[in-house]
Amino acid sequence: MTSHETRSADAKETSMSTGSGPLQGVRVVDISSSYAAPTTSMYLADMGADVIKIEPLGGDDARGWGPPFLNGEAAWFLSVNRNKRSMCLDIRGEEGRKVLFQLLESADVFIENLNPVKLDKHGLGLDGLRERFPQLVICAFSGFGLTGPDAGLPGYDLIAQARSGMMSVTGVDGVPQRVSTALSDVAAGTVAAFAVAAALVRQQQTGQGEIVDVALLEADLAFMSPRIASFLAGDEEPKPCGGTDSVVAIYQPMRTADRPIVVAIGNDRHWQRSCAALGLDELAQREDLATNADRRANREEVVGAFQERLIALSSNEALKLLQDVGVPCSRINFLSEVVTDPQVEARKAIVDYQHPVAGVFRGVGAPWRLASDPEDRQARIPAPMRGEHGREILTEIGLDEKTISELVGRETLWVP
Template sequence: MSDESLPLTGIRVVDMSTSYAGPTATMYLADLGAEVIKVERPGGDDARGWGPPFLGQDSAWFHSANRNKKSVVLDLKHADARVVLERLIESAHVFVENLNPAKLTRIGLEPAAVLDRHPGLVYCALSGFGLTGPDTGLPGYDLIAQARSGLMSVTGALDGMPQRVSTALSDIVSGLVVALAATAALRRAERTGQGEIVDVSLLDTDLALMAPRIASYLAGEPEPAPSGGTDSVLAIYQPFATADEPIVLAVGSDVIWQRMCAVLDLPGEARDAATNARRRVVRPLLLEAIAARLATAPAKDWLERFAGAQVPAATIARLSAVVTDPQVIARGGIRALDSGVQVVASPWRYQQGRARLQTAPVLGADTECVLAGLGIANDELDRLRRTGAVGGAPE
C-alpha cells in the first residue's frame, strides 16, 4: 500500500508522549499514513532503555510502539525550544502528550490555552486519571489502572491473590482509544474547522474493559473475585486439563452447549441444563463431568473433535507457539520492519493493501530536516544546537 493511499496521508501528528500508551496511539496513526514527529527530550523516551533485550541502541519495547515516526530532540527548559515546539504544533493537525498538569502549565501547553492559539487542532491528553476529578494530578501506570478499575479483582487463581493481566493492557487499549477518538475528531475538524480536546485516561479505559462485569454487579450480581480463569456469567467458559495439556472451552450459547455435550457424550442431566441460567446453578456438577471426560484423551484429539462440531476450543499457547501459529502467519500478525526487527502488526487489515512498516527512529535523527521544513534556516539551527535547545542524532 503506497503512502498516498493510506487513510491519514497528509495528516501531521506532533507526539510529545513517552513510555507506552501515547506512543502506541501515535504508532497506529502513523500506520494509517499520518506523518508522526516524535518530540523527545535530550536522552530520549524512557522506553528506549526498557531492556534487555535491545535491538541496536534501543529496547524491543521501544521498537514495538514507535515504528513509522520521525524523532526530533528539544530541550524544553530552553525558551527557544518552546518556540520551536509552538511552530511544530502550528504545523500539525494532532498533538499528543502525556505530561502531568503542573508541567503543562509551566511550559504553556495547557489544553485549553493551546486550543485557543490553534483552534483547529486535535489535542490529545493521555494520563492516568484524566483532566478532571480529584486525582487528576496523580501519576498513572498500567498496574495502578488495573488495580483501581476492578480488573485485578477478578483476575487470578481461585481464592488467590488478585493478579495483573501480564501485558501493558491499559496502555495498549488506551492507545487504540486515543487513535479512534483523534481520527473521529479529525473528521469533524475537516467539516467545521473546530478542534477538540481528547481526554483519555488509563482508568477510564480499564473501566470500559470491565463494562460487562460492572453492569452485572450493578444489576445485582454478587461482587466477583478471582476465579482461576472462569467466567462468572457464562457457563462453561474456562480452562480444563486433558490427558496431556490444558485447553480452554468457550460455551457461548445454548446451541454450542448441546454440541459440546454430544462430543463429550455427557449424560442426560448435563444436556438438560439447556440454558446458561440453569448451567450456572449446577456448574459444580457440570465441571466435574466435563473434567472427567477430557482427562481420558490428549488435547489434540479433543481439539479435532471440537473443531468438527463447531465448539470453540483452543490450547493455551506459549509465545513460541503464538509466533509460529499458521493463522497468525497467514494474517501477517508478525511482520518485519525495514530494518529486519520483528514486531506485531496493527490489529486491522485493509483489502487494498497493508500499511508501511518503517523502523523506529534513531534519537534526534530527523531534527534537522523537520526544522528545515518549518523554515528554520541553517544558521538559526546551528545557534539552537549550540545553546542546547535542540539536539540531533548521536555522533
C-alpha cells in the first residue's frame, strides 16, 4: 500500500458514515457552489458517498437565494445539499490550498465549477492536479466546457437554455420562453453524476483517475437532440408555438370545459383508440390519416376535430375516456396538486427531514429506486449549516486543535 493509500484509508475510516449505498466508502471533495455541480455531489451522497462540501468563508452563494427562507435557511440551498458535510475554507491563498490538497489525498472525487480560465490562477490547474493526484476523478463544471473559443465565458441556466436553442422552441405566439426551473443545472448535474460513477468503476479497476468535463450548454443540447436531429434531416426550423409542433400528432395541450389537459397519441393504435373513445370514427377510417406522417400533414384538421370534442367534456370525463382505452394523457398539474399527487405520495418522491434551524424541510428526493433502499427514503442527514463539520473533517486528516485554531486566526478557515 502506498503512502497515499494509507493516508486515504485512515481518513476514510474515521469519517462520518452517511449510510449504506453503492458508493459507500467513496470520498468526494466538492468546492462548487450554486446548483448544477452541487446536484452531482448530492446524488453521489444519496448513493452513499461521503461528500465534503467546501464553502467560502461567507458560505455558498445559494445560501442567499431567497426568499423563501425557513428560519433564515434558503429553500434552494436545502434542496440540493442533503447528505453532505460542510467546512468553510479560503482556497484563494496558499495556506488554504495546502489544506485542500491534504483533503484530496484522501479523496476519490474532486468537484469544482470555477471558470476554466481561472483554474491556474487559483492554483488548481487540471494538469497539475492530475499529476499530483493521478488517482483522482476530477469533475469540472462550466457553462461552455474546458475547451473552445468561449470556454472562459460565464454560464448560467438561462444562458444555456438560450444558446442551446431550447428557448427557440419553447413559448407561445412566437415568443421564446425559458423553461421556468433550473433545468440546465439539474440536467448537467445528473449527467455528471453518471459520468463520475462510471469513472469510479475504472478507477477501482485500474487505479487511474479521470477528468470529467461537463458543460451546461451540452447538457441542454442533449435535451434538444431530437429537435436538432430532425432539423439536420431536413425538417423546417421550429418556432415557439406552445408545444403544438411535435413530430408526433397529436402530442400537445388541449382545452376541456374546465381546464387544459395533454394528450399524447404516440402510435397508430393510440390514434384508433382515441378516435373510438371520443366518437370520431370517421377520422379513424380515413386512409389519409392512417399514419403519423399523414396526421402531421393534416395536423390542423386533426387537432381541430379533437379540440371540438374535448371542449364539450370536463377534464375528468375526457381523461377517463382516454385512459380507459390506454391513451396517454394527463391534466396539467399546478404545484399544489403535484405535491399531493397520489402517485407522488405513494412513491415517496417528496422527502422530508428535520433541519436544526429550518425545522421540517420538504423537497424532492433522489429520482431513482434501488431494491436495497430502505423503505424510509428520508435524507440521512440534512443540508449542513455553514462550516458545521469543519473541525471534524480536519481532525480526520490529522490536524490538531492548535493548528485548526491558527487557521481560524489567520482567516483561512471559519468554524461556527
